[in-house]
Amino acid sequence: MTEIHTPRLLLRRWQDDDLAPMADINADPLVMRWIGDGTVLDLDQTAQAIEQWEEEWDDEGFGLFAVELLASGELAGCVGLSVPEYLPDALPGIEISWRLGRQYWGQGYASEAAQAVLEFALQDRGLDRVVAIDRPGNEASENVMRKLGLVLERETVHPEYGHALTVHSIDLTEYQG
Known part of the structure; x- marks a missing residue:
């Protein structure tokens, strides 16, 4: 089972108990205002x-981790890697993304988790970008x-929703951690 420990977080695969807090x-x-078309998601x-x-995870060897706070065991959200099939002009890139509950914003959790995922992408999965x-x-x-x-690479438009998007990238062969 793939797990990553940071000073304050556990990044891990999903468990049944994660459904309700992630649905919240x-x-x-x-x-959700910045994700997809901004529509909220229900439990299903x-x-x-x-x-x-x-x-x-099964198909690619990477995916989105559940982000758990070590101090409390609470699910704070998700962070990880995915294939951005919704945006063909970003392919063959692998996307890093994060989504945390509002009560966890502004505390450095997203940066801490994403930093660990970049190291995972480079060291464990051998990705170069x-x-x-x-x-x-x-x-x-x-x-x-x-x-x-990550640096701005280009601007584009979401092919389904039509809103503007920016694509940022990092060459992991030059990544300093």
Whole structure:
């Protein structure tokens, strides 16, 4: 089982007990406003998403981790790697992404978890390039990207929803950690 420990977090595969807290995160309009078309997800949609994330682990050898706070055992959200099939012009890149519950924002958890995932991508999975895809105006995610060393590569448009997107990238052969 793939697990990553950071000073404050455990990044791990998904468990049955994660469904309800992740569904609560996905039901928050402020959390979801930058994701997809901004629509919140219900319990069944969250269950489907977790199932897809687990399938990607099986198919690709990477996926989205559940992010657990070591101090309390609470599920804070998810972070990890995925194939951004929704955006063909970002392929063959592997996307790093994160989604945390609002009560966990502004505490450095996203940066801490994403830093660990970049190291996992390079050291454990041998990836040489990672992208992050964002909607302009999502300053919190842009701050995480800067901290990780990702740089703006290009601007594009979401092929399904039509809104602007930015693609940031990092060459992991030059990654300093």
